[in-house]
Amino acid sequence: xxxxxxxxxxxxxxxxxxxxxxxxxxxxxxxxxxxxxxxxxxxxxxxxxxxxxxxxxxxxxxxxxxxxxxxxxxxxxxxxxxxxxxxxxxxxxxxxxxxxxxxxxxxxxxxxxxxxxxxxxxxxxxxxxxxxxxxxxxxxxxxxxxxxxxxxxxxxxxxxxxxxxxxxxxxxxxxxxxxxxxxxxxxxxxxxxxxxxxxxxxxxxxxxxxxxxxxxxxxxxxxxxxxxxxxxxxxxxxxxxxxxxxxxxxxxxxxxxxxxxxxxxxxxxxxxxxxxxxxxxxxxxxxxxxxxxxxxxxxxxxxxxxxxxxxxxxxxxxxxxxxxxxxxxxxxxxxxxxxxxxxxxxxxxxxxxxxxxxxxxxxxxxxxxxxxxxxxxxxxxxxxxxxxxxxxxxxxxxxxxxxxxxxxxxxxxxxxxxxxxxxxxxxxxxxxxxxxxxxxxxxxxxxxxxxxxxxxxxxxxxxxxxxxxxxxxxxxxxxxxxxxxxxxxxxxxxxxxxxxxxxxxxxxxxxxxxxxxxxxxxxxxxxxxxxxxxxxxxxxxxxxxxxxxxxxxxxxxxxxxxxxxxxxxxxxxxxxxxxxxxxxxxxxxxxxxxxxxxxxxxxxxxxxxxxxxxxxxxxxxxxxxxxxxxxxxxxxxxxxxxxxxxxxxxxxxxxxxxxxxxxxxxxxxxxxxxxxxxxxxxxxxxxxxxxxxxxxxxxxxxxxxxxxxxxxxxxxxxxxxxxxxxxxxxxxxxxxxxxxxxxxxxxxxxxxxxxxxxxxxxxxxxxxxxxxxxxxxxxxxxxxxxxxxxxxxxxxxxxxxxxxxxxxxxxxxxxxxxxxxxxxxxxxxxxxxxxxxxxxxxxxxxxxxxxxxxxxxxxxxxxxxxxxxxxxxxxxxxxxxxxxxxx
Numbered sequence: 001x002x003x004x005x006x007x008x009x010x011x012x013x014x015x016x017x018x019x020x021x022x023x024x025x026x027x028x029x030x031x032x033x034x035x036x037x038x039x040x041x042x043x044x045x046x047x048x049x050x051x052x053x054x055x056x057x058x059x060x061x062x063x064x065x066x067x068x069x070x071x072x073x074x075x076x077x078x079x080x081x082x083x084x085x086x087x088x089x090x091x092x093x094x095x096x097x098x099x100x101x102x103x104x105x106x107x108x109x110x111x112x113x114x115x116x117x118x119x120x121x122x123x124x125x126x127x128x129x130x131x132x133x134x135x136x137x138x139x140x141x142x143x144x145x146x147x148x149x150x151x152x153x154x155x156x157x158x159x160x161x162x163x164x165x166x167x168x169x170x171x172x173x174x175x176x177x178x179x180x181x182x183x184x185x186x187x188x189x190x191x192x193x194x195x196x197x198x199x200x201x202x203x204x205x206x207x208x209x210x211x212x213x214x215x216x217x218x219x220x221x222x223x224x225x226x227x228x229x230x231x232x233x234x235x236x237x238x239x240x241x242x243x244x245x246x247x248x249x250x251x252x253x254x255x256x257x258x259x260x261x262x263x264x265x266x267x268x269x270x271x272x273x274x275x276x277x278x279x280x281x282x283x284x285x286x287x288x289x290x291x292x293x294x295x296x297x298x299x300x301x302x303x304x305x306x307x308x309x310x311x312x313x314x315x316x317x318x319x320x321x322x323x324x325x326x327x328x329x330x331x332x333x334x335x336x337x338x339x340x341x342x343x344x345x346x347x348x349x350x351x352x353x354x355x356x357x358x359x360x361x362x363x364x365x366x367x368x369x370x371x372x373x374x375x376x377x378x379x380x381x382x383x384x385x386x387x388x389x390x391x392x393x394x395x396x397x398x399x400x401x402x403x404x405x406x407x408x409x410x411x412x413x414x415x416x417x418x419x420x421x422x423x424x425x426x427x428x429x430x431x432x433x434x435x436x437x438x439x440x441x442x443x444x445x446x447x448x449x450x451x452x453x454x455x456x457x458x459x460x461x462x463x464x465x466x467x468x469x470x471x472x473x474x475x476x477x478x479x480x481x482x483x484x485x486x487x488x489x490x491x492x493x494x495x496x497x498x499x500x501x502x503x504x505x506x507x508x509x510x511x512x513x514x515x516x517x518x519x520x521x522x523x524x525x526x527x528x529x530x531x532x533x534x535x536x537x538x539x540x541x542x543x544x545x546x547x548x549x550x551x552x553x554x555x556x557x558x559x560x561x562x563x564x565x566x567x568x569x570x571x572x573x574x575x576x577x578x579x580x581x582x583x584x585x586x587x588x589x590x591x592x593x594x595x596x597x598x599x600x601x602x603x604x605x606x607x608x609x610x611x612x613x614x615x616x617x618x619x620x621x622x623x624x625x626x627x628x629x630x631x632x633x634x635x636x637x638x639x640x641x642x643x644x645x646x647x648x649x650x651x652x653x654x655x656x657x658x659x660x661x662x663x664x665x666x667x668x669x670x671x672x673x674x675x676x677x678x679x680x681x682x683x684x685x686x687x688x689x690x691x692x693x694x695x696x697x698x699x700x701x702x703x704x705x706x707x708x709x710x711x712x713x714x715x716x717x718x719x720x721x722x723x724x725x726x727x728x729x730x731x732x733x734x735x736x737x738x739x740x741x742x743x744x745x746x747x748x749x750x751x752x753x754x755x756x757x758x759x760x761x762x763x764x765x766x767x768x769x770x771x772x773x774x775x776x777x778x779x780x781x782x783x784x785x786x787x788x789x790x791x792x793x794x795x796x797x798x799x800x801x802x803x804x805x806x807x808x809x810x811x812x813x814x815x816x817x818x819x820x821x822x823x824x825x826x827x828x829x830x831x832x833x834x835x836x837x838x839x840x841x842x843x844x845x846x847x848x849x850x851x852x853x854x855x856x857x858x859x860x861x862x863x864x865x866x867x868x869x870x871x872x873x874x875x876x877x878x879x880x881x882x883x884x885x886x887x
Contacts, residue, residue, distance in 0.1 A: 003100070007093045011101025012108070015075065019109050021864075026857030029113045030850045032067050036117050037846035039063065046838045047565045048704060049738050051128030053120060053138055057206035060142060061178045061199050064149050067113075069170025072106050072153030073163045080161035095233045103154060103226065110146045114139065119849035127739045127841070133277035134208040141205025141214070145198060148218040149174045151225030158232050177221060203318070208278035274325075280732065283322075285329055288729045289407045292414075293330065296337035302386045302410055303339045304330065307355040309379045310344045313367030316378060319398050323380065326402055330410075338410070345379040358383040359392045384409035388416050391444055399701020404729050405444075411725065412445050419721045422451040422462035424481070427472035427511055428687065437695035438713065446717075453477035459489040464720040468494045468687060471513035471539040471552060478534035482545045488678025490720035493546075495539060496687035498555050498603040498636075498652070509650045513537035513552040514632060546671050546681050547613030555603045555635060556665045557658055559626035559747070559754070562598075562738045563705060570652065572635065574601045574667065576621050577738070584664055587620050591724055592670075592682075592715040595731025596708040603635075603652070605685035606665040615673045619666040620682070621712070626747065628661045657761055660754055668712075682716050689713075706733060745837055753830040760822045 019025045040056035048054065056063075093101075118139070124130045156170035157163075181197035201217040204210070276283040296302060306327055312320050324342075331340040345351040347362060355361070360381035367376050380396045384406070391409040396402055412418065421442050423430050430436045431450045442448050449462060453473055457465070457480050470481055470493060485491050498512055509515070517533050535541060538552045557571040566573075576585050576599045586593040599621065606629060609617035635656045667686060673679035694709040708731070715727050 003094075003097055007097045008101045008104065011093065011098055012104040015102050015105035016108050019071075019074075019105070020860060023857065023861070025109070026853055026860075028067070028070050029116055029853045030857075032063075032113050033117045033119065033849040033853060034846055035063060037120060037123075037849050038842075040120050041123065041842050041845040043838075046739070046742065046841075047563075049562050049564060049742070051124040051130040051737055051739055052134065053124070054206065056120070057138060057141075057202075061145070061202065064146055065171060065174050065178050068110075068146060068149040068153045068174055069156065069167045071109055071113075072150060072157050072170055073166040074157070075102055075106060075154050076157040077161055077163045077166040081163075095230060099226065099229055099233060103151065103229075106150050106154065107147055110150060111143065114143055114146070116853050117849060119852065120845070123841075123845045123848070127741050129737055129740065131208065131279050131737065133279050134206075137205050137208050137210050137277045140210065141202055144205075144215065144218045145202050148198075148221040148225070149177070151222045151229065152177075155225055155229050155232065158229055200317075204274065207283075209274050209276055209283050211274040282733065285326075285333070285403065286407075286729050286732060288725065289403060290333060292407055292411050292725070293333045293338065296334060296410070296414060298337050300387050300414070301337050301339065302334070302384060302413060303341060304382055304384050304406070304410075305341045305343060305358070306382045307343045307345045307351070307358075307360050307379050309362075309377075310346070312378050312380070313365050313376055315367060316365065316380065316398065319396060319402075320380060323396050323402055326406060327382075330406060347377050352379070355379060355381065360394050363395050363397075382406070382409075384413050386413040389413040389418070393444070395699065397699035397701055399697065399706065400699045401730070401733070404726065404732070407729060408445060408726055418445070418447045419464075419723065420447040420449060420462040421717060421721075422449055422457075422465045424465060424467040424470065425450055425452045425454075426467065426469045427517070428469040430466075430468055436690070437692045438690050441695060441710065441714070442717065445714075446721075453480045456480055457484040459484060459487055463722075464490040464492060464717060466492050466494075466717070468690070469496065469499070469511065469513075470542055471495050471533060471537045472511065472517060473534050473539075474517075474531040475534045478539070478541055482541050485542065485545045485679070485681060486677065488673075488680055491681040492716055492720055493542070493681060493683045494687045494690060495550070495552075495605070495683070495685060496603070497551070497553050497605040497632075497685070499687045500602050501688050501691035501693070512650070513539070515650070544610070546679065546683060547610045547615035547617070547673070548669070548671060548683055549608045549610050550605055550683070550685060551629075552605070553632040554605060555630050556606050556623055556667070557628055557630060558623040559660065559751075560624045562743065565704070570654075571658070572603045572630070572652065574604055574623055574627075575599075576601065576623070576667070584619070584622050585624060587618065590618060590620060590670065591727050592719050593620050593712065595728060596712060596715075597733065598705065599689065599708045599712055601667055601686040602688035603686075604667045604689075606667070607669050607683050607685045608666065609669075609671075615671045615679055618670045618672070619664075619668070620670055620716075621668040621684075622664045622666050625662045625664060626660055626751065627663070627665055628659050629665065630656055630658065658754070659758065660751075680720065682720065684716075742837065742841065746834055749830050749833045749837075753826050756826045760826070764818070 036056055039059045040053050042055055045055050121130070121135060124135075152173040153170040156173050157166040159169060160166050177196070177198040179197075181200060196217075201214045204214055274283060304327065306323070308320060308324070327340050327342075330338060343351050343354070345355050352362075358381075360379065360383065362377035362379050364375045365378045367374065378395075381392070381394045382396070383393075384391045389412060391412050393405050393409060396405070423439065425431070428436075430439055431448075439448055446463075451457060451462070451465060454477060459465075465484060467481065470478070473481060495513065497514070498509055500509060513533070514537055517531070539550070543550055555572055556574060558574045559571055560575055560577065561567065561569065561571070561573075562575060562577055578586060578597045586596050586599075588594055601621070609615070635653055637651050637653045668682065668684040670682045671679060672681075689709045690713050694707060697703055697707070698710045711730050714730060718724060718727060
């Protein structure tokens with residue numbers, strides 16, 4: 001029988017209008033948008049500092065669990081209660097037409113609720129600059145997930161004539177796809193059942209991707225539930241005697257439909273087809289990757305062997321899926337020039353031995369299975385081989401850029417020779433047995449050789465020299481490094497006035513340029529003597545050769561911190577971000593920093609161009625204007641003593657007094673010079689940014705944000721070498737988006753607090769100066785008193801000085817205490833202002849979306865009342881004047 005659109009539309013119009021005929025429909029929508037606003041703009045929204053609906057997306061399945069049954073509970077239950085369902089079935093309409101009409105009506109109601117909830121987008125626009133592709137896919141995910149659960153809610157309403165029962169049964173039915181993953185964990189089938197979880201299939205939509213598997217999952221769930229609705233509707237046609245057999249028959253049919261739809265969904269997951277709607281197209285192969293694959297030579301084919309665990313913990317499910325999906329795309333685009341081999345690896349198997357032969361070992365991952373926390377061995381590595389070379393990626397962590405790693409490995413093995421990076425031997429100890437991870441990272445692309453500065457440095461042996469902490473070099477070693485720099489050969493320098501993570505031995509700031517050289521520090525403990533640092537650790541000769549100025553014992557700070565969850569970090573942890581008030585934070589004109597979004601430096605120094613230098617100075621990384629400089633004695637507390645190093649214990653002060661100078665301060669810069677005395681160098685005034693932590697975090701992805709520290713270092717090396725093929729691909733990631741309006745308001749609070757602290761410190765200093773003047777005045781009076789003999793005058797002077805000194809000491813302590821109390825009050829007030837700001841934004845974000853729904857309900861109510869009055873004939877109207885006269 002052919003479906004008649006006119007009949008479906010009539011049923012749709014009847015049910016849709018009935019939903020909004022009373023106040024209950026509008027009330028449900030108001031509750032929906034208010035709860036959505038409360039979930040979207042909770043405290044974690046401000047902590048994440050990102051204009052997105054991530055918090056709402058996380059809780060959206062649970063929100064649907066209660067809203068969908070509220071929408072569908074009256075679809076059939078009220079019809080049965082009023083007895084209009086029999087009348088409906090006697091109309092010239094088929095069961096399918098009635099079903100589709102009612103489903104279209106509840107879907108339209110849900111769509112209207114979603115339209116009202118788009119007020120959340122207006123809030124995001126007000127606070128920041130959201131990714132519109134991400135917003136579009138997120139709302140499409142909201143809509144299609146709700147559309148699937150609506151069919152389940154309708155089935156619950158069809159089973160009863162009581163709306164309350166229909167609501168409860170609807171929650172139970174909708175709860176099956178929502179909580180099936182949790183049920184799988186309890187039954188020990190988490191990995192199997194989790195793929196049928198609504199939250200699992202919904203995740204990609206919240207990332208800016210529309211996956212074919214997700215679309216088919218929700219469409220299949222809708223089709224299955226509508227089919228069950230149809231089966232229950234047609235049950236009244238079954239003969240009583242045949243009802244058990246018919247029930248079994250339709251149960252088999254329903255199971256068959258579910259199996260077919262499940263297979264289709266599984267196939268879609270295997271195909272890894274998806275539409276990437278993110279603004280940076282983060283989930284699509286870049287043009288650089290396609291270009292490299294197109295240039296592969298058929299004479300020297302490349303093979304990728306991926307060693308993967310068949311089952312991985314839930315935390316790595318998406319990583320494995322994306323890795324396999326990208327490998328399929330590489331295999332397809334590479335054609336006969338590129339082959340991909342997939343190896344399922346289980347612990348202690350022959351495949352595991354093969355993987356370990358290539359240097360791919362299992363990584364122990366903490367996960368939860370069967371309600372228990374346990375460690376699981378996970379294989380997620382690959383080896384890329386050609387007749388020229390071999391590159392091993394031991395483990396693809398959650399944070400590792402998979403496409404970049406694969407593309408770089410392919411390009412590396414496709415070339416007959418690699419470039420060479422020389423690593424200078426210094427006290428940093430980058431290659432002293434326990435290599436820094438920056439060395440391991442460079443080995444994936446370059447040949448890496450250790451270079452000693454004890455003798456003349458031969459620039460012909462490598463393409464770029466990496467020098468970390470050259471301030472620790474001796475006089476002769478510094479001369480050899482300066483001679484190398486004067487040749488114009490590429491040089492990348494990292495030095496640090498206050499290194500926190502220097503070397504694997506954990507000495508930290510004891511290796512600071514101002515501190516004695518390691519050998520000197522250990523002499524008192526019985527160690528052997530060594531030469532002292534060249535230029536007293538100031539690296540003056542190297543800086544003169546580079547045309548730079550760098551204060552070896554001063555650090556910079558920056559009040560900018562876009563991550564409220566790290567508010568406890570000192571402002572000497574400098575966040576260099578793309579969306580700071582100053583657009584100069586990253587040099588947009590240089591290929592090294594053009595694509596960077598965010599970077600962090602720990603107690604960095606400042607690098608400037610020398611006034612008399614003829615070099616071209618180009619800042620790469622700079623602080624914002626809410627920054628300043630602290631000298632060593634201002635930020636270092638060296639009052640303790642370290643028994644191990646036999647030195648004063650050097651620790652940063654908790655709250656040093658800081659003065660914002662409103663200037664930008666360069667943390668890293670490029671210096672070049674052409675002509676007879678060429679120069680090509682990059683100087684970075686921070687070593688901590690290349691510590692092992694950032695390389696580990698880049699792979700594991702445990703933090704909620706991504707820092708570009710590793711990207712900056714690798715870009716700098718590539719740029720100095722002259723190979724820029726990976727710069728764009730390496731920098732490819734989501735744009736750094738923050739709550740700009742909130743940050744601006746917070747910045748005003750912090751600036752006012754800083755000014756108040758400066759006034760408090762100035763008032764304390766004026767009070768102390770007044771006390772000093774009183775002491776000087778008293779001393780002067782005694783000295784000018786001619787009635788006293790010299791002995792008495794000296795005695796009185798001593799007594800006066802001792803008394804005044806005691807009062808001075810007491811006054812200093814009291815003034816310092818009052819100043820610190822005042823500063824604490826200022827900071828407490830600032831924190832209250834920030835919390836009040838966030839609370840006000842949250843209040844408006846939750847309340848505003850409800851206003852349009854309430855206004856529409858009021859308009860409809862007034863219009864209905866007016867229509868009802870107009871529909872009453874004049875003969876039935878009461879005469880108001882007669883009523884008033886009769887009292």
